[in-house]
Amino acid sequence: MNIKGFFWLLFWVSLVNGQSFYEKSPHIIELTPKTFRKVIHETNYTTLVEFYAPWCGHCQQLKGIMERVARNLDGIVQVASVNCDLAKNKQLCAQHRIQGFPTLMVFRPPKVDLNKAPEDAIRLGNHASEIYKGERKLRAIADFSVSRVKNYVRRISKVNTLIDILQKEQSRYSAVLFAKKDKISPLFKSLALDWLGTIDFYTIPISKLDAKAQVSSTNASNITSFVQKFSELEHKEDKSVLVLFDNKEDRYYIFEDKLLNKLDIAMFLSQFAEPTEGPLTKRQEFIDSLKQSKKSSKKRSTGRNSKIEHDEL
Template sequence: MRSLLSLCALLVLLSTAHAAVFRSPNVKHLTTRTFKKAVHSSDKLTLAAFVAPWCGYCKKLAPEYDRVADSLKGITNVVSVDCDTDENKPLCGEMGIQGFPTLKMFPGGSAPPRSYDGPRETRDIIAAATGNMPTFVKRAGTAAEVAELREKAAAKPVSLLFTSAGKVTPLYKALSTDFHRSIDFYAARDTKVGEEAMKSFGVEKTPALLVLHGGEVSKYDGPLKYDSLHKFLADFAQNKQGHKAKKAHEDL
């Protein structure tokens, strides 16, 4: 009896290992039941791989896709769907999947997906995903526009990034999708707004991230990593929600 149970457990393990095309814990495995809620309820871009465990090309893609998921942790959602299971066949049919692997990018919310047909290498997939990310970051292009953000912060916290980069980074875009309902996001390029505008906020060099809230300015001084930045901004988002709840209660 014990040997029979052991054999059954081994078969289940082998079956699970066979079905798991991707090994990274940062690849979320979705089903017909969980896919739409996970993808369409998120403001972030979702990169989805539709695969079959027996597919040789899927196995070839696996290490590249795992590296993509690890590199984009927190930046985009990276998911997979096993189209070989009966449960997921309706979803794969709805998505028009005709071959494996098929990669699709969902820009966020209810926006229609885009197929990715480029090279199946880590660098190229990352470039395509980050290039199609949604963003809620606005530009403050002059010293006067930067100064005006102090007034805006009286009603809603403002995240202000002083930067030397000409483009908004994927990291800052991702944070804006996380908190745009509670925090307004701005980026100001040092060469556009000038040193005096930066010094008025106590900033000497870039990059520098500030949160303006009420009449106060809080400067982030940790590592430029998603988890640390997310934790920093979450405090201001929660305070904003708490303030709204308190105001609603006072209005009753």
């Protein structure tokens, strides 16, 4: 290599070292010591964090995968990064005992006591952390992260059990997903996180609905009548149906759109109760501000314009 080439190499290395990989990635949060605690620990969301150095070849290879992981998990798992090559971040990386790059770490929130008042639903205790040691592939990383999401959706297997719960429910609102899948979707789990303490979430597989289930006349109500009629419908297994039950007023409201976009569902639920996290909240505006580069020419997102679609509930 000649002298000119050597100096060009030094220039390129210095340029890379001064940059953060994800400055312009709309779904990845670039963390610093000032933002780390608020993003990671002051939430009920699970967070996947990549500790990296821009000069690291393996980090450069992982960059595209992480961006796709972040897009796929948007609204379900927070995806963030820490540039350990920046002087301001070195102590943060040392505190988490980062010894090689890239290091992927998942932070899991503590379980919330739903018997507490809604304003106490957000726990401020430190999240547990674990290092991801699996394959550095999109599906493997995403599946591992989703498996660490806390579940506050109660799965019901019988119509009469659901009716009994709704009749005895102390909370005013209950969101019930009549699901075509037996497995609780990550999207529905994330909605339960957003309304933790204000709306109770349930799911009952449509395949488990029994058209022969009888409701006693003494327990009859608009809510029980709907559940009974729905269980008797033909072709009810064609798609999932989300219903918001107002237990106080004995009324129900059906979400009419496709169950793919979290923002659309959030706007429906927010008509009845305010979310504590997720779209339409001040916290989401704060998170979105961290995702957007000040140098980016793209319009900042507030969470209200997000149209990321997930697998249907």
